[in-house]
Amino acid sequence: xxxxxxxxxxxxxxxxxxxxxxxxxxxxxxxxxxxxxxxxxxxxxxxxxxxxxxxxxxxxxxxxxxxxxxxxxxxxxxxxxxxxxxxxxxxxxxxxxxxxxxxxxxxxxxxxxxxxxxxxxxxxxxxxxxxxxxxxxxxxxxxxxxxxxxxxxxxxxxxxxxxxxxxxxxxxxxxxxxxxxxxxxxxxxxxxxxxxxxxxxxxxxxxxxxxxxxxxxxxxxxxxxxxxxxxxxxxxxxxxxxxxxxxxxxxxxxxxxxxxxxxxxxxxxxxxxxxxxxxxxxxxxxxxxxxxxxxxxxxxxxxxxxxxxxxxxxxxxxxxxxxxxxxxxxxxxxxxxxxxxxxxxxxxxxxxxxxxxxxxxxxxxxxxxxxxxxxxxxxxxxxxxxxxxxxxxxxxxxxxxxxxxxxxxxxxxxxxxxxxxxxxxxxxxxxxxxxxxxxxxxxxxxxxxxxxxxxxxxxxxxxxxxxxxxxxxxxxxxxxxxxxxxxxxxxxxxxxxxxxxxxxxxxxxxxxxxxxxxxxxxxxxxxxxxxxxxxxxxxxxxxxxxxxxxxxxxxxxxxxxxxxxxxxxxxxxxxxxxxxxxxxxxxxxxxxxxxxxxxxxxxxxxxxxxxxxxxx
Amino acid sequence: xxxxxxxxxxxxxxxxxxxxxxxxxxxxxxxxxxxxxxxxxxxxxxxxxxxxxxxxxxxxxxxxxxxxxxxxxxxxxxxxxxxxxxxxxxxxxxxxxxxxxxxxxxxxxxxxxxxxxxxxxxxxxxxxxxxxxxxxxxxxxxxxxxxxxxxxxxxxxxxxxxxxxxxxxxxxxxxxxxxxxxxxxxxxxxxxxxxxxxxxxxxxxxxxxxxxxxxxxxxxxxxxxxxxxxxxxxxxxxxxxxxxxxxxxxxxxxxxxxxxxxxxxxxxxxxxxxxxxxxxxxxxxxxxxxxxxxxxxxxxxxxxxxxxxxxxxxxxxxxxxxxxxxxxxxxxxxxxxxxxxxxxxxxxxxx
Numbered sequence: 001x002x003x004x005x006x007x008x009x010x011x012x013x014x015x016x017x018x019x020x021x022x023x024x025x026x027x028x029x030x031x032x033x034x035x036x037x038x039x040x041x042x043x044x045x046x047x048x049x050x051x052x053x054x055x056x057x058x059x060x061x062x063x064x065x066x067x068x069x070x071x072x073x074x075x076x077x078x079x080x081x082x083x084x085x086x087x088x089x090x091x092x093x094x095x096x097x098x099x100x101x102x103x104x105x106x107x108x109x110x111x112x113x114x115x116x117x118x119x120x121x122x123x124x125x126x127x128x129x130x131x132x133x134x135x136x137x138x139x140x141x142x143x144x145x146x147x148x149x150x151x152x153x154x155x156x157x158x159x160x161x162x163x164x165x166x167x168x169x170x171x172x173x174x175x176x177x178x179x180x181x182x183x184x185x186x187x188x189x190x191x192x193x194x195x196x197x198x199x200x201x202x203x204x205x206x207x208x209x210x211x212x213x214x215x216x217x218x219x220x221x222x223x224x225x226x227x228x229x230x231x232x233x234x235x236x237x238x239x240x241x242x243x244x245x246x247x248x249x250x251x252x253x254x255x256x257x258x259x260x261x262x263x264x265x266x267x268x269x270x271x272x273x274x275x276x277x278x279x280x281x282x283x284x285x286x287x288x289x290x291x292x293x294x295x296x297x298x299x300x301x302x303x304x305x306x307x308x309x310x311x312x313x314x315x316x317x318x319x320x321x322x323x324x325x326x327x328x329x330x331x332x333x334x335x336x337x338x339x340x341x342x343x344x345x346x347x348x349x350x351x352x353x354x355x356x357x358x359x360x361x362x363x364x365x366x367x368x369x370x371x372x373x374x375x376x377x378x379x380x381x382x383x384x385x386x387x388x389x390x391x392x393x394x395x396x397x398x399x400x401x402x403x404x405x406x407x408x409x410x411x412x413x414x415x416x417x418x419x420x421x422x423x424x425x426x427x428x429x430x431x432x433x434x435x436x437x438x439x440x441x442x443x444x445x446x447x448x449x450x451x452x453x454x455x456x457x458x459x460x461x462x463x464x465x466x467x468x469x470x471x472x473x474x475x476x477x478x479x480x481x482x483x484x485x486x487x488x489x490x491x492x493x494x495x496x497x498x499x500x501x502x503x504x505x506x507x508x509x510x511x512x513x514x515x516x517x518x519x520x521x522x523x524x525x526x527x528x529x530x531x532x533x534x535x536x537x538x539x540x541x542x543x544x545x546x547x548x549x550x551x552x553x554x555x556x557x558x559x560x561x562x563x564x565x566x567x568x569x570x571x572x573x574x575x576x577x578x579x580x581x582x583x584x585x586x587x588x589x590x591x592x593x594x595x596x597x598x599x600x601x602x603x604x605x606x607x608x609x610x611x612x613x614x615x616x
Numbered sequence: 617x618x619x620x621x622x623x624x625x626x627x628x629x630x631x632x633x634x635x636x637x638x639x640x641x642x643x644x645x646x647x648x649x650x651x652x653x654x655x656x657x658x659x660x661x662x663x664x665x666x667x668x669x670x671x672x673x674x675x676x677x678x679x680x681x682x683x684x685x686x687x688x689x690x691x692x693x694x695x696x697x698x699x700x701x702x703x704x705x706x707x708x709x710x711x712x713x714x715x716x717x718x719x720x721x722x723x724x725x726x727x728x729x730x731x732x733x734x735x736x737x738x739x740x741x742x743x744x745x746x747x748x749x750x751x752x753x754x755x756x757x758x759x760x761x762x763x764x765x766x767x768x769x770x771x772x773x774x775x776x777x778x779x780x781x782x783x784x785x786x787x788x789x790x791x792x793x794x795x796x797x798x799x800x801x802x803x804x805x806x807x808x809x810x811x812x813x814x815x816x817x818x819x820x821x822x823x824x825x826x827x828x829x830x831x832x833x834x835x836x837x838x839x840x841x842x843x844x845x846x847x848x849x850x851x852x853x854x855x856x857x858x859x860x861x862x863x864x865x866x867x868x869x870x871x872x873x874x875x876x877x878x879x880x881x882x883x884x885x886x887x888x889x890x891x892x893x894x895x896x897x898x899x900x901x902x903x904x905x906x907x908x909x910x911x912x913x914x915x916x917x918x919x920x921x922x923x924x925x926x927x928x929x930x931x932x933x934x935x936x937x938x939x940x941x942x943x944x945x946x947x948x949x950x951x952x953x954x955x956x957x958x959x960x961x962x963x964x965x966x967x
Contacts, residue, residue, distance in 0.1 A: 037967075212966035222962070228952040230944040231715045233708075254954040262940040264947055266715040268933075271741040275708040278701070278738070282712025285699060286677065286720075287945035290712060304702050398963040401956045407949050441945065442677045442697035442713070443720050450674060452690050454700040464690075 004097040004116045008199035011041045011066035013077040015150075015200075018090045020083050022054030028143035029060040031164055032150065033393065036064055037213060038160040040205040044070040044513070046392050046589060051238065051331040057086045064200075066207050070359075070395060071514030072589040078200055080146060087112065099198055101150070103142075120194060122149045127185055141182040148186025155197035157204070158187060212360075212398050216389035217293075219360035219399070220319055221246035223367025224291055225254055228407050229317070231290035232267045233279035235298065238331045239387040240321035243293035244269075273298040277305040277318070284315045285453060287412070287441035289371045291317035296325045296338050299345065306380050307346025308455045310478070313428070313437070315374035315381075315410070318342075319367065322386040324587045333587025334387035336509055339563035342382045343537055349475065351482050353489060354382045354537040358512035359389060361396040362535075366490065375410035377485050378439060386558070388510040388589040411438040418448040427451040427462040428474060435481030482538055489536035492543055501528035504550035505599065506543070506579075508534040508564060510589065511556055517592035518599070525596070527603045529554070537567065544572045547579070554599055556582040558590050622646050634670040642666045642673055644694040649684060654806035654832030654847075655754045659691045661809050662723070662752075665816035666693065669864065676721045677713055681706040681735060684761055685727030685754035685832075693723075704735025707742030707751070711933070714747050717943040718934050721820055722749040729759050732768040732787045739789070743796040743825045748932035750819040751827045753789055754806070756834035757845035764837035775842030788914065790924065793827040794907050799930030800826035801906070803921045805850050806833065814860040815923060821862070821887040824930030831919060844917075855918040857898040857909075861890040883928045891923060900926055 007013070015032075019025035026047075033045040041064060048059040063073050078099040081090045094100060096116045102108075104121025113119050128142040151158055162180050169176035190196055221243050224232070234244040248267055255264045270276035276292045283290035294302065299320055309316045322338050324330035329337075342354055355370060357363040363385055370381040411432075413425060418440070425448065428437050437460075440449035451462040457471045458464050465471070497519075507515045512533060522529060532546045532553075547553050547568070555565040562581035569576050582598045584590040622645060630638040642663040647656050666676065673695040680686035682703035689698040701709045710724045724742075731739040731753050742751070757770040764777055768787045775781055793801050800822040804812040812830060819826035831850050833839045839846045844853075858879075864887050879891040879900060891900055899905055906925045913920045940947075 212963050214966050226953050257940050263938050264940050264951060266937050266939050271737055275738055278705045278708025279712035282709035283716040286713040286716035288716030308702055399959050401959045403956050443675050446674045447695055450695050450697050452698040
């Protein structure tokens, strides 16, 4: 085995915690990530967890990145190996020259280690057992003890960690002091018995700025609060459940009438996804802003109602926190695999609006905007998150809200409007030529504006009809409406390379940070690429022109079949050979290394060596 | 499927209700159901009940699923918004609509296929959530629109028009509704309008989940000998436990009742329900007794009808969710959006 000197790096390394789920490690690990942030150094943490409650392996990965690369990097520099079940795999995953931190209470045979890494043993169990008698305390504080040891090894400022513990246990003095005590137990042991710090170190910096650290699901839920959602119906499904849970907790703080204490919202846990979307559609039909949150299997169950929303033109919002499919798939792994399923959900000719936020800040903005879009377009809006954005804390720009902003309730005819002389109300009448008709809320007027909503074909005045021409007229109007949507949804963002290039790359959603980082790696390899981040479907005209402006364009996505690529080909009539799929779909978040390798290799193959030169 | 325009002419001498509306103001489009369909009698009863209660027609939201019964909301209350949703999903759509605006009256119209088969779950959950609604099942024991298949409410041993014997056990939606905590449960017969109209009126005025199972013979596919949902069979086996008078507002009880023969129940909004007892031992306030009574009589092949259970002090979903009195759909940005200052605080807590 080649001898590799220990990795030496300040503010740029990956720590991975291997734990058993249910052991209480999550809060200690999050504390670790947050304390590095308090040093002014960006981090990007990721939960890698099983579909299970207790006893199975779980990992928490923290990428420490002063340069601010928030995508997953791949590889591990320091493994905190707390799970004997996954020991061999965990040890094998450490980069050459990396570090292994483990509980040395029980001696381990040397065969269990590697010669090319630095092994750091701390008798965590022994320290915990000699200090605590309660078994649960022993377990919980063991986590804080290793945090303390890491503090010493990585040269973290203990004051900053203490400050965080103080904020977390504010008002619970006993818990506060016992946690701080455990932290110092670990730190002191490491300082006395180990060479501290190791090659990996955290030094104070100022690269975090005013950014916030938030999970996408919570941000999307907050967007729903700000966007005026009053009805939420949902059915628990990983990884979307925390959207509804966050909406509940945000509403408890922000949406109670100060005088009466009553709720300005209604949240119902449905008996299934069908009921959840049914409640959403009923509420939206009746003029409230309503949404549900779900994941792939829930989308499958909701498709009949999605078609109703499209055809009967009822506003609704679905937040789809995508996970790996098909079927039950990998419930706790990330993918961008419901693009086609959502874009064309339900039987018959249907098309739906999709929004692709890249991070929590955009999840917040798009969530709020989705209610305006739903009301304006009178149709289903899908907010497409994924597990990577939804369930991980991500550093992002602070959330912003313009207090002058009013909700766009769309074309709603009031009683006064109905009474205007000469006013002709037809529920499906295209008055303005944009394909969007006027609607009325139930109960508006004693004698005018009522109509019968149905999923069957009907004429412009909502009267049942099976006349071919009337049916086609309505279907054409729905196409017009979808064209109108193109200019209302968030536009793609383009970033050109420093030098002119014939090649482009299209990407979306959670791929964003890995893509940004990959561009740098590719440039260092001599490859220039223009970038286009798609933020919504239907595609803005700039998507087609971007493709036209380049010889060919890579489409980077996290699914097997290149679903966004298919959608672009299908909707824009693009020659498929001009779109090169770059696909990552093993359930882990896409990395810059993967993108750079895949695109770099493809680019390298394009370099033609002149025949004469090769022969000579 | 309304091809025939209904004439707008009405006799100037038509009686008017308290709000000045005539019967005609509560009608809808011309029914396209088969001549003699029990469902049309239910439609007529709904019109009658709403007229008598002097409800503003546009303050009712009519919601249905899919099937013959679910088409009927087009045939009554033409000035109300209606929603013919998807098969078996009326209860969830109605629940959502109710959450959005607690001030409207919600009328859910469904059938036995819609509520006892594909929508059995949604039926059950809307009842157990205590959604404030009147849930009417137009129960004919058969799939009419698809031409005569048995539904889940068809009795075991009953025969289809083609002579096939039903071997599956029947679902009794009334028994299920009682078990799930419906606070108003009734059964009636489309052929007995005098019983049905006050039941609908009382249900509309009830706060909470009101469920009415109306046996409504299918003239085309389930009105033959061997059917237990035919006009003849139901007439012969109808076992009414009481007759109901609905007394609204400050009307004194003008009808003379013999002592001990009437149970008066005052509902949340002040409506009084005078139950003239037919079965002297029947107590419409006793859920457990009602369930036992039903089972015993069903075993004898009797169809128990009347107001079977009522809890006048029931709560509804809005009570449980502690929502504001103002309908949620009228709240605006100023009521709903916490604003930038609150967001700054949230940002600060996330650093």
